[in-house]
Amino acid sequence: MKFWRRRADDIDEEISTHLAMAVADREQQGEPSEEARRAAKREFGNPLLVRETTRRVWIGEWVDHLLQDLSYAWRQIRRSPGFSLTVIATLALGLGATAAMFTVVERVLLQTLFYPEPQRLVLPAESGRRGDRESMPLPDIEEWQQREQSFEDIAFSNSAVGRSFLEGDAAAEQVGHYLVSTNLFSVLGVRPAMGRGFTYDGQKPFAHAGDEKTIVLSDAAWRDAFGGRKDILGRIVRISGQPYTVVGVMPRGFSFPWNSSRPQVWTAAHFDPSDDSRNALNALYKLYIPIARLKRGVSVAKADAELKVIQADVAKLYTDPYARNLVTSATVKPYGESLVKPEVRKALLALFGAAGVLWLIACVNVTGLLLARAAVRQREIAIRGALGASRGRIVRQLMLEGMILSTGGSLLGLALAVGLLKAFAHNLATQLKVKGAMPDGRVIAVLLALTIGSAVLSAMWPAVSSARAAIEPALRQGTGGQAGQSREQHRLRAALVVTQIALSLMLLVSCGLLLRTIYALRHAPLGFRTDHILVGSMAIPSYRFAGRDLTSDLYSPMLERVRALPGVEAATLMTEVPLGHTFNVTFSFSAQGNSADAVRKRDFRAQLRVVGPDAQKVFGFKLYKGRYFNEGDTAGSQGVVVVNRAFVKEFSQSNDPDKVMGERLMNLEKDRPAIVVGILDDSRQVSVAEQSQPEMEFYLPQLKPDSSLYKNVEGIAMDIVVRTDRPSASIVPEIKELMRRASPELANTEFVTMDQIVEDSYGNQQIMARLLIVFGCAALLLCLSGLYGLLTQLVAQRTREIGVRMALGADRGRVIWMVMRQAGRMLAAGALAGLALVYFTGKLVSGFLYGVGAYDLWTLAAISVLLLASGLAAAYLPARRAAAIDPMEALRTE
Template identity: 30%
Template sequence: MKTWSKLKTLFRRRKAEAEMSAEIRLHLELQTERNIAAGLDPNEARYAAQRAFGGVEQVKERCREQRSLGWLEYLVRDVRLAARSLRRAPLFSAAVIATLALCIGPNTAILTLLYALVLKPAPFPQPERLVQVYNAFEKLGGERSRQASSVPQYRDFQANADLFEGFAIMRYAGTTLDDETMPQRVMGMRVNAGFFDLLGVRPLLGRFGMPEEDAIGADHVLVLTRTFWESHFNADPNVIGRVVRLGGEPWTIIGVAPRSVEVLDRYTQFFKPFEPLPNEVDPRARYAGRVLVFGRLKPDVTRSAAVAQLRTIDGRYLDEQAAPATRSYFETAGHRVVIESLGAQTADAVSRPLTLLQVGAGFVLLIGVVNVLNLMLARVNAKRPELAIRHALGAGRATLLRQLLAESLLLTAAATVVGAGLAWAAVRVINGYLPMFAGSAAPVQLEPAMVGLAAVVAFALAGVMGVLPFALLWKRGLKLNEIRTASAGAGVRVFGGTLVVAQVAIALLLLVGAGLLGRSLARVLATDPGFETANLVQGRVAVPKPYESPQANVALQRRIVDGLREIPGVEGAALVFDYALSGSFRAQPFVIRGEAAKPGANRPLVAIDPVSPEFFDTLRITLLEGRGFTYADDVRGSAVLVVDDLFAKRYFPGRSAVGREVALSVQPPPDGQPWPRIIGVVRRPQLTGLEGRDGMPIVFVPMVQQPAGGFSFVVRSARDTGDLIAEIRRKLRSIEPTLPLYGTATIDEGLASMMMGRRGMTLLIAAFSGLALMLAGVGLYGVLAYDVSQRTREIGIRGAIGATRGQIVAMVLRQGMVKTALGVGAGLAGAVYLTRFLRGLLFDVERFDPVAFVGVSLLMLAVAALACWLPARRAAKVDPIVALRCE
């Protein structure tokens, strides 16, 4: 019989059985008729036909074997039997499914994040050959001082780096989308014509830019991202050729890019031709760091060989064309050209916290598996009578094991489905917070590969959960004369106790980590921000083209500040180059006049923050010494600085910093040029976040000396935030109708946003720890409750010969608390070693913090005591007469 026919028969069993019975009945009737025709009595004829045919049931069984796929038939039968058996134990089934789902869901979600943000290659052809080119300054903080590339570098590499197939160049280009009702700020990129070819992508609609369009004055053409096309143009297929106004100029849409390019930056909405500016192509701007350069390696070229070639090309420029001062500057700074994979920055930023979360989720999975193992052990021991009877009737070891494996696999399959649903929901929630800790990374989707991996791991564990309890049971033997009175054997009890110890130890590891992170979070939240955060609102505006000149730019700054201060209820207003709160202030080396730097030593860095004169009063930052800025400190004034007290204490201990001269460069200013002078010292404001208390010092410079294409404002007012922002928007439109307002938020919201990464990690670890604690408590309760049920006869005998209820309770409590104490000891020993990986995440807390270690140990013991007391109370209520009568 062919396999396909056998497979079809599997799904039409009733019909096949009916046809087989009808055929056998017809055969017997025909033979009976022939026997009657031969002269036999009808009854004798029927018996003769049956003797000639043979045993009907045996024939049916041989027919079933011929028409069936043996292993598949057994599988279906075992699955049906397992489903019926689990349906009769709904509480057990629900407990196992819930436990495994709560373990599989978080693991799948965190694994998806880890894969998408760290491990997954970029969605371009041969992504391992795509790199980004940077300039690093090893003597200026290494990776912290990494800087983008430039147009001269790009052209030099394009012409001379023959280990690369090609290069592409990109610059971020925020602009204003002119709207009939209100201008909107939109973010985009300027890219050269070969940018998309280098990535290996093709347009979704229309075309990409051409080389002749990469020039100032060329036709204004625009390529949309797919997300922007769908959200702003409703995925209109006829969008090609439409004209939109960006920055007051018409731009013609020529294409739509596929979604894959959005992994470079989730906020990008369009692509313009590159159009290099005159100051960008100047050879002296080679290290201006204004653009990003991408390259594609030729096949079989190693990265070490490629970066060596780029360094040789760059070194040739420094040796042959750069001015001596420039060459000296870069030698002093330890300049190197470096390359890295696309998305390496995001991966570096999130790999450590995500790995830590994955370890936590993995620990929860281990505890869940241990818990389920205990449940399976109890269930298998409870089914001993049934299994023993089946074994006595002829069922072999393989048959009984298949039944238990089928139950385990059914439970795991249901838990995997539920866990995948939980992971999908978790990923959707995490995407809302993704910008807080992963910057411009694209939203994450639940990866089928990760779900598949989780399923494979789950089913592997299902095999363990089915085999181990059965192996322990088989080792004890399945004899009908032993199954009535025997309790769980010593091996089963030792195995269950060992699992409980492991549960407690792993739970304590997570609790210690959560305790340390929780105390760190509390310390961060208790940190004084150094200014009054209440009633402060910040926002950002982009400067239109008519205000790009220094004089017009400064005049616009004054008008905006004066206009904001005119709003009723406003107590103060100021401008700042970046957001008032920012984790990305420009880092700059500096030189103190009269103090020579040590040769070969790393240069210290400071964060540069350009602000308007009203900034310190508006934020109510305390002036400790000297004075703040005035509008006299403009582009024609002398170079002046205001430093925070961290800078003053670190570099001028025990003396005044006011009047000292500091050059914000790796080298002193040339002869004849003035040194910038410190005119004031302020109390350190935590503008880089509450965790930056002891980080990089902040040096404030006058905003009016830093004309910019965009700047932020800070307004102090007790008015309702929504009303105030609406009033600010109206005031800005009255000052300049084309000013787009965006990025509005209160300072308190900004601080909370900067804390989101730490807060989220702490909450997730706390959630994993709480789940682990619950599972460990439930596991301990389950083991003791099962042990009490198995020892009912023993407890009854103890009661009959005089044991008091208190003694019985103490016996059970002692049994559970000894296991807990062993688990706590093992967990503390493991925590002493593993907490060293948390050192970089702790704030004002030592890794051996006694409060965390002692506190979580007491919590674990308290939960264990409750879990032990419930079975102990049940044991104390055992009536000796009833227990012995049942036996």
């Protein structure tokens, strides 16, 4: 391209020189300069046309040669479809895996935030004895705002309590509802696409008079609920029954917090006198999450250092030593970084690395294939050289062949990537929150870069080496197919095969370890049954039932009808099933004082669950001591609570259940204490790989609508859980129909099997294991095909030698042994090198393993044996072909 431009400039200059000379000549002959110039121009003709025709002289040649080389390369590719298809398929495997992984990595790790200059957005957070605390009381935020010089401005937000429903034109829809400071959008740097947004006068960023009941909608909420109607501004909309005036609609693509799955709405936070307090006791809903924008040119590190100094003073303002200990320091982190969990980042990078290794194997394999091909074509290339083709031309032509092949490979690879992403769509959505990931422009650009990279990598070397080859000996050689190949080249190809084996072993070992992990997870004692259970998570606009008992009015009658369905063994209600991750409530004691015992109590956190009758029948929870809930526990009877063994351990600092049995833990409502009547065996409630957490269970029929437990737990979320022998496809429509009749909103309830929930909770390991199976098998396939290809070629080349050996008395067994020995040497070398690599990757994968060590001997041995056995099997075919050589014929061929 540069070359062309230079040429064009050259011609331009030549033309202007010509004109200048003509003018000078005429002036010398006495013509006035103006006239001379005009005459010279007239004489010269059209300079643009001259330039174009002259330039075309050069471009024409270039394009001509390119087209010639292209058509020649195409002919070559068409002539050996088997070879070409192998190369394309190999590259497609490598590129497809890499492109799919890159798509995911890009979506999760390199996501571009919608906000301008997102690198200046940071999350400041207090930290202390119990780690980082992302939400904090308002006075601390104000202190920061006044003193921190690095912040341009600081905003804050808080999600609304419970589940929020936006009443649209047609139906109510669950939305993410956030109470935000009025300067939030200006800190984020995004203005509403429609409307003014919240007003902010630079004072306290709370709702002002007249702004208390205003709302800003996200684009998705506006479109979903109101069909994108233009007259939305100024209208009254209702969030869970509360009226708000719409003052803005944010642009499409905007969300805050970033990347939420639901449509969002924002209302201005209201100032309440209790906001001015640092009192941690009633601050549960009075804590805000700050977000700040750094001044231009200020580094995160500087802001962090500055905030730490300020926080030392802020901490002194806490009078309660317990509370002070939780906020002794502060950190500032980039907002973008906070969006991806560290373990997810690690898992993704590890998988990306694995895809990269597969790509490397594919490239090595293709290099081997092209090398072999170059050897076969040495004679042809020599003839071209003898006929006058320049070295550069030969190299270019071979590179073009590589380009065409890798373009084919990348197109196929792209299709493969799409397929992979489709196949893993469920895992991606549940584990990485990546929905509908498809390779986009950037991925395609990277894919192209990889294509050119791999084309250059794999076509260049053989091209250069064969162009360098001396012409004469190649021409003198007899038959084309067995043209001489130097020892050096053989050694190189053997080294390539060994590399492939080593890399494949590495991938396969990682894959094996993760399979062992999944196996261990599957066999981890969950503490409850998971078979034949259907779970429906009900999202109901509970505000419509204000003052009424949802359980007795809605859930229980419906549950009765579900129980009556044929094939239903048992059915129950539960705020959240174990491993569910849809709704999480933790319980903490509101102890006073700072004695060691009080601190322990205040640190204590327990999972809170409200269960309905028959929960044990459905899940088969095992009781360790005491009793589970029964019909005798009613709204009027003694309040009871059931805890688990982890609770006993944490709460009483001992394993003695009697220390907890009969204990009054809390009040169900005023003056109605609940005593511990039973202790459950431990079960995995949070994740399969995590040990049991302390848990408290309450009984649904005991809770009244005015109790705080009802308001904060039962009235917000409820799962319906059904044990049935019938397949879900046949029974779910019947259940849904019953639910729709109970309340239309329930018709949208999604049902999943408990087995699926357990599967999804395996987390990153599941997707890692599955992808590694794909990558590992592909790697194995590639390295076997590489080994097979090399041996086949070697046998073909040694036909004569083998013939002589057999003529001199070598039997077939010896010949087979000869070939197998060669394969065995390569396999052993590759396996050893691979085990050395495993030493390093072991450190990388150890974090993802459960129930198996990174250097698990059984896995290493099994994978090595698998690789050696399949390698020898691949070698046996060429070995048999060698043994089948007829000595007479072999000797006669030349």
